[in-house]
Amino acid sequence: MAGNFLPAAKLTASGRPVLDSGEVECSLLSTVDLHSEDLLAFPLLKSGLLILTTHRLLWLSSDSNTPTAVYIPLSTIQHIFSTKKSIKSMFHSPRVRFQVSTTPEGHVSEKGLKSLVITLILRGKTDIDSFLGKFWDAWRGRAWETSGSATESGPGSGSREGSESLALKVPVVGVSGILRKEQEMWESTDKSLQDAFQDLNALMSKAKEMVVLAERMRLKLLSGSNNQTSETNDDDMGTKEEMQDWLLSVGIASPVTKESAGALYHQQLSRQLADFVKKPLERAGGMINLIDIYCLFNRARGTELISPDDLRQACSLWEKFDTPVMLRKFDSGVMVIQNKTHSDDEVFSRIRSLVLKPDALRTGISASDAAMTLGVAPAMAKEYLLAAEGKGFLCRDVSSDGFRFYINLFPEISPDDRYFVKDHGIYSMWISAVSFRLAFFTDYKEVGKSIFWTMTVDFMENKLPSGCQIYSEAYKIPELFFFL
């Protein structure tokens, strides 16, 4: 569409722009037209989403059938015109005009010889002065000049950008050289951290550096196991998991805020949330409590925290566009986020195998037991157990021992004869499991219609407890294998 004049912008799966390293969003406006009066061939981009960042001005179309995204690098802007306040302008939608440099063909380019005036028509409810102010700040900030250059240090940055630059300055001689290099890097990191935490504003500007630092630390941890010269004792390796958790939470350098998005706040938040949620969801085993996401998301944002209401609204907006995640509410009222492809049946069959183990037949399972087997948080495991109970697979047992679940035997009990036990069924399996108190089952195997039990028996007295024989006849267990 605008391919010849404006470069195309990359989008994520949820329709959010992919930001470059160091790029931070400043403002979002809806229903914005973009066109140029100078060039007739320049396309008229109508009613799109305008996103101002520290590096670019992006325009996204709202038409979901033909999604388009283009951008204008701020570096190509030569001049921003001030708004003329007149009686005429009071009745029209506010306009912002600026001049960009272009190639002779009209393609927007930094070192172009020709120029073009582009007009933005802000049709939505906007505060033009506020946007203009941010536009000026972003353009004058020239953020694109500091990022992307690893060897020169930008204005105001207190730490060195890369250990590679250090390595060039200090002669590396053997092990001591390597150790010294490490030492200097850690010292500069330490100083950087100290500077950052003294002043919250300084922290915001250091945010980009922090993310770079975190990324480097992550790589260092990953290679830590291969490094033979660094002191990797057990303590270090133990906290590796903690470090990864912490690193996960510093993933976002560009929070969508009410200020920058205005009326679009929930929409953009919703998309950003959909992107963010993918990794924690995987780590949580496919289902994560909404409260946990609230904590993780806010931690990642750092400042500009969102309220629980914002979160819930953001999740409910997922229905409106195509996301791989969904919000789910259990009967108990607990709300979770899970993948759309998630299958309950698969979890139920895993639960069923768990409760049929001899230990579980005897004493049931708790939410923590299920959590360990299913690889989810105990609160999530409890929701699954309650759901399985609702389907009739499990029964609850509430006592001073706590809240436990057993395989549901009630359907197996004959309504006509309460003493009748069918051969080869779950009922007879359960009876055998609870009856052998002196012997312990370690495994069972179903082969066709028979059940093969493996058990250990207390051989202290050098013979089987006398009760065994009677029980095995009464409950007709086909075969018993004994092992020491």
Next chain:
Amino acid sequence: MQTLGEFKLPHFFNYPPYFTLQPVRDTREKQIQLWKELILDYCRTQKVFVIGLDEDFQLFSNPTIERSLSHEAREAFLSALVSEGRAEWLDKGHRKCLILWHRIQDWADLILHFENGLEDSVMTVEEIRSGVESRGTELHGMDRTILMRALKLLEHKGKLAIFKGTSADDEGVKFSI
């Protein structure tokens, strides 16, 4: 096999969920059914006529698995029996429950059958439930409240007449021929 007195307990008596009131409807219906039958059969064999909810009723606890029915569960199961006409609450607070493992009509039939085999058509109420003739029959040791209800039912049907006896505290029954 476990027993309570002479009553043989089923295997599911050792199943812990049996002692927790189940919330899921289908499961609870089955649970209630099993408890109703168990209570009736137990009361019949042990000749229990009244269950007090606040008292220790052996059937409602299983020390082997360390479980017993909560007050709420006991009331739920007994109420189910009441709804079916196999029990009656003796007080508004639902603290005592009369168990009709024979319905009143069944008791009435048993009384008539018993009377048939007798020569005397007049006897006291006490004699019916504890006299020599009643020994060995189901009437022996039966609950007085239930006996009176059955007799009143029969009186209503014209099968007998109840009258006050010679001693101040006992009534008598004269059977119609």
